[in-house]
Amino acid sequence: MNTAGRMKGLLGLGVASAYALAAALPAWSGAAGGRPGELFNYGSGARPIAMGGAFTAVAKDASSVYYNPAGLGMLSRPNVQLMRSELFGGAYYDYAGYAGNVKGLPAGWGAEFIRLGTGLVEGRDANNNRTSSFDYTETAFAAAGGMKGVFFPRLSVGAAFKFLDRRLANSADRHFAVDLGAQYGSLMRGRLDLGLSVANAFSVAGGDTSDRLPLLLKAGAAYKIIEGVMLAAEVNNDGEFRVGSEYAAPIGSARLGFEGSAVSFGLGTVFMKSYSLDVAVTRHPVLGMSNKVSLGYQFGRAGGAGKTGETGRPELMARDYQALALKELGERKYSAALDSMEKAMALDQTITDGKWGGKFRRLAAVVEKLNFKYDAGRRKLFAGAGEQSALAQTSLTAYMEDQNLKSALYAHAAAGTDMKEPVFEEFLNVMSGLTGIPVRSDEVLSRAALVREKTRKTDVNFKTRKFDLAAKECEEIILLDENNSLAWTRLGSAYFAVGDLSRARTAYDRALAIDPENGSLAEFMRARGWK
16 A cells, blocks of 8 residues: 555555544543553543542542552442443443552552453544544553551551553553552541542553653532531642532432533442442533443441441441550550540541540640650650559649549649659649649648548538538548548538538548448447447
8 A cells, every 4th residue: 555545545544543532431530542552541430420520638448549548548348330331322331440459557458350341443534435443442540549648647647559551443551650649537526538539640651652651639628517418628739629518318319410511410329238230320511311230249247228337447447546545544555545536536536526535635745745745755644553653643643534623633633642753743733724623732641641631621621611611631631542431431421511411421421431441430420320
């Protein structure tokens, strides 16, 4: 064939190829459909497609390999996803993805297979004469991993390694690329998650092309407006803006999304406890309508129709971190315990919303004010086996439990045990500021001496008939020594003197439980008909 003939043949092949590729574009791919590697932007799963592809901050399952590998760090349990999409002009798009957990870590890994094809297309030359038929295919493989808490407890990071093979008639090219991703959250009491993805951060090309996969930077956010209602949005460096919404109910979920001038919507449900079925319909102003159906399966037990309900891997890991934090608190490793608590809350938002959230904030205040994180000497001193560090531990634990008075009393006792350790005096001042209870200079004593001093004050208050103050001193003695029978007896007497008979009887009962040989108290209670 002469040069002119070859040019005419190539022109005819190019015209037919353009038709085939146009037919293969999914309805929501928009104006960017001609870029190399656009296969990686078509979508994986009907759920994200129905949400307009705004999934950078949402992905936390097998689709994370596709949208943001950092989501694998928050993988609830192993799962698989399959999708089949019939496109325009007989083209098809198949996707299969799997994600699994990494044992013992808040981490996950995943892999995916994608194939786009047009089927056979009849070739025509420049004169519209029939030539040999050909097809166009794109085949991609990817593997990814992600982990939470690498640099910060709420930060997940991940990476994906991709391979793309493209074939058109006798021409072929290959692309290798690396995606990087990050997710941060949850914030605002579990309502807000942030996501960042750098697709094709590193890319090489081979075969019949030198065009590498283009860098694509995506930043997104997902916000739970109310329980079951989520709004997601993202923007990329090409100026494309995507927004999606989802309403999750017990019977299933409804979704709506926009990407440029394309509109998408869909439904999803969970059945037989572990299976999910999702449908997406996309409408493009030029290319028209197309449908996507995906099927998912979660390994392990799952919950009701609209959403999974059993404890997943992040929640289980959070419990492990909670247990570790308790162990570290028991060992007086306060800075380490704070880190473990923060990791637990990053993995399970319900911990932040519960009582542990308050404990974390109180412990964080003490750790910061005493500079435990950066002062190894102080950490060692407070982790010691002596009485002083034990009293400080009780004070700090009481403060974490929101028992401010007990915390202040034990802080006084810790400072008064050994006045040669000025850091415990600083601890007393810190706890005074945090609890709002002023330092009582005459009560900076050892625990035993402090009990004796308060017993003396109780006697003085009884003699001056200040029964309310006597009761207060007795209550503080009991906080320092809950098995002090004399303090319980005198507390009962103070309540009795002011006419609070119910509390008086309770205090007397406790005194007799500690010291059953207290005959005079037993006789008094029998005379009152209380025993």
